[in-house]
Amino acid sequence: MSDVPVLSVIIPTYNRADTLRLCLRAFDRQTTDVPFEIVVCDDGSTDATGTVISRAVAAGRVPVVHLRQENQGANAARNHAIGVARGERLLIVNDDTIPAPGLVAAHLAAHAKRGGRATAILGRMTIDPALPFSPFSALHHDASYDALAGRVEVGWDAFLTCNVSVDRRLLDEAGGFDPRLTWHEDIELGERLARRGMHLFYAPEALAYHHHLLDEAAYLRIAEREGAALVLWYRKRPDLVADLTRLGLVGPPPLAASPRHRVADLAMPTALLPGWQMAARALTRISPEAGRTIWRRLFQRQKRLAIARALAA
Numbered sequence: 001m002s003d004v005p006v007l008s009v010i011i012p013t014y015n016r017a018d019t020l021r022l023c024l025r026a027f028d029r030q031t032t033d034v035p036f037e038i039v040v041c042d043d044g045s046t047d048a049t050g051t052v053i054s055r056a057v058a059a060g061r062v063p064v065v066h067l068r069q070e071n072q073g074a075n076a077a078r079n080h081a082i083g084v085a086r087g088e089r090l091l092i093v094n095d096d097t098i099p100a101p102g103l104v105a106a107h108l109a110a111h112a113k114r115g116g117r118a119t120a121i122l123g124r125m126t127i128d129p130a131l132p133f134s135p136f137s138a139l140h141h142d143a144s145y146d147a148l149a150g151r152v153e154v155g156w157d158a159f160l161t162c163n164v165s166v167d168r169r170l171l172d173e174a175g176g177f178d179p180r181l182t183w184h185e186d187i188e189l190g191e192r193l194a195r196r197g198m199h200l201f202y203a204p205e206a207l208a209y210h211h212h213l214l215d216e217a218a219y220l221r222i223a224e225r226e227g228a229a230l231v232l233w234y235r236k237r238p239d240l241v242a243d244l245t246r247l248g249l250v251g252p253p254p255l256a257a258s259p260r261h262r263v264a265d266l267a268m269p270t271a272l273l274p275g276w277q278m279a280a281r282a283l284t285r286i287s288p289e290a291g292r293t294i295w296r297r298l299f300q301r302q303k304r305l306a307i308a309r310a311l312a313a
Contacts, residue, residue: 159190
């Protein structure tokens with residue numbers, strides 16, 4: 001491949017050696033002839049991650065840049081990788097993103113079709129069929145992309161960095177990722193990019209698979225992380241209160257809790273949450289759709305509890 005990459009794939013990673021191996025192998029098998037590079041930043045892993053990346057550097061068809069830093073979080077790792085990337089386009093993914101063979105080509109084709117430095121392309125993600133079925137994976141991940149079906153241009157709140165490409169210069173102007181955020185860091189960056197004129201287009205043909213099996217505990221932890229991140233974002237940008245409320249931020253004025261939130265909180269007091277979880281497990285076995293409804297409500301309840309704790313801190 002040429003020494004001048006048109007696109008750089010940005011991958012932060014931490015202690016996921018086996019999954020990262022699948023990710024790098026799939027990127028090395030892309031069908032495009034357009035030169036691209038892979039920039040991986042190891043965020044202080046203690047497993048075999050370094051060995052996996054070193055082997056990809058030595059044996060891969062696609063050039064791989066191997067970076068390492070002390071553990072500072074995924075956003076710092078992303079920023080480190082972006083800082084050394086040479087491509088005019090950046091394809092930002094996670095270490096559990098397994099690209100279909102035509103992913104890179106589909107991103108580049110979508111950019112060529114839409115044109116302009118303000119264009120960003122969101123590819124589709126779906127659960128890796130190689131994984132066992134998990135209702136929580138579908139609830140959290142596939143639901144986000146199902147909501148985009150049939151749309152062409154989408155809002156900044158769909159700037160999901162498990163499979164999104166953007167102009168390098170535009171991202172640099174926006175200031176990169178905020179290392180303080182440990183969740184919603186992607187859509188927070190999306191909002192800053194949108195203020196600089198970004199237009200985000202959905203290209204479902206740019207397909208990748210999410211190789212991450214969510215269980216019940218991990219699903220509910222995401223709710224807590226979302227809640228805490230919304231409060232941190234609100235403190236950083238109180239002028240975005242209307243947008244953050246739309247994303248689920250509730251609380252005392254100038255925030256607001258709708259009547260349905262208050263009713264839901266009364267129906268699910270903290271002391272009864274373990275019982276609701278037991279009921280959701282049982283109901284899922286009898287009626288998966290009814291079970292998903294309860295799990296969604298439990299997720300939102302955990303999120304509101306996390307918001308309340310963060311606002312009180």
